[in-house]
Amino acid sequence: MAHSLDTPSTPEGPSADQLLPIREVSRITGVNPITLRAWERRYGLIAPTRTEGGHRLYSEDDVDTIRRITGWIERGVAVSKVGRILAATRTQDARARGPRSVIDTGGQRAWQDRLRQAASSFDEPLLDQLLHGVFAVYPVPVAYENVLMPVWRDFAARKESYGQISEWLFFDGFLRLRTLRLLQRDGGAGGRHVLLASIPGMCRELELSVAALLMTTPHTRITVLSPEQPLEELSLVCSRIRPDALVLFSNHKPHGYQPRRLLKLGLGLSCPMVMAGEMADMVQDDIKGTPIGCLGSDGAVMRERLQRFLEGRLDT
Incomplete structure (x- = not known):
């Protein structure tokens, strides 16, 4: 254990x-x-504490950062570029939360543990109680991004042992149904109409529904297209629905990604297009100065930037 090593050299x-x-x-x-x-x-991505003897000691926040780094690399981002993306997402988060107090990560982990236990027990009534508790403590964007979706991703990643696929399907189905209910309750009836689509094969239904929920306002109605919606037919869909904007969402960089293909897609639509999700953080340098907007990946930031884009106030 860590306490068997030297005492950390910093008391804080x-x-x-x-x-x-x-x-x-x-x-x-x-x-x-x-x-x-x-x-x-080499890259300054993590900064563990050092003991007087020079041993490295890592906090839970360091472990979370390492997992995020691994996730970006698995999505096709070069390790040399991960630092800039991490800094950008932290800045987005700080701006979105404004003067609010620092989030209690320990409290969030406790909620996550209780949710995992309830899902592993297939206890739907308990999951409902915990979900109400999470929403009572945290705003919806924080609840999803810092509590619910990390648990969902954990279940999605561990499907090797007996029973884990069933646990994943149970928790995924539970969250999809509750998220749909929130979308139906909170979705704007009038005002701006936005289509939300994804790169086929790069996004699950729940990820799209959560993105729609985080971007919805009383004055913005978001229609979620199927995760398998072909990109080459988006121009047809947009010409018939006539939305005010199309949001293309993904947390993964597409295979064989080329900036000019993205620009060609945006220019071929009858409405303006913006990128959202972690893919937007990956390609923001490529689309800078083009008609395509970038909403980022933080829920509160995506919502605020989408409204600015719809009002013509977002620099692209």
């Missing part, structure tokens, strides 16, 4: 028994120690 932050040595972090995250050291020394 988590206590020694809350920190993890590099071998334990490697076991938890699947990233070998050599890579962890390179991410720290």
Whole structure:
């Protein structure tokens, strides 16, 4: 355990028994120690605490950052570019939350643990109670982005052992139904009409529904297209529905991605197009100065930027 090593050289932050040595972090995250050291020394992506003897100790926030780095790399982002994306998403989050107090990550993890246990027990009534509790404590964007979706992603990732596929399907179905209900309750009846589509094969139904929920306002109605909607037929759909804008959402960079194809798609539509999700953070340099807008990946930021885009006030 971490407390068997030297005392950390800095008195601030988590206590020694809350920190993890590099071998334990490697076991938890699947990233070998050599890579962890390179991410720290070469790219400055993580900054573990050092003991007086020079041993690295990692906090839970460091572990979360390592998982995010791994996620970006798995999505096709070069490690040399991950730092800029992490900084941009942190800035988006800070701006969106404004003067609100720092989020209690320990409290969020406690909710996550309770949700995992209830889902693993297939206890739908308990899941409903926990969901009401989460929404009572956190705003909807924070509840989804910091509590619900991390649990959903954990279930999606661990489907190797007996029963884990069933747990994943149960929790996914539970969240999809509740998210749809929230969309029907909160969706604007008039005002602006926005279509939300994804890169086929790059997004699940729940991810699209959550994105729609986070971007919906009383004056903005969002129609969610199927995750399998062909990109080449979006121009047909837009010409018939006549939306005020199309939001193209994905948390993954498409295979064989080329900026000119994205620009060609946007120029071929009868309405303006914006990018959203983590893909938007990946391609924002490519679309800068084009008619295509970038909403980012933070829920509150996406909502605010979408409204600015619809009003013609978002720089592209």
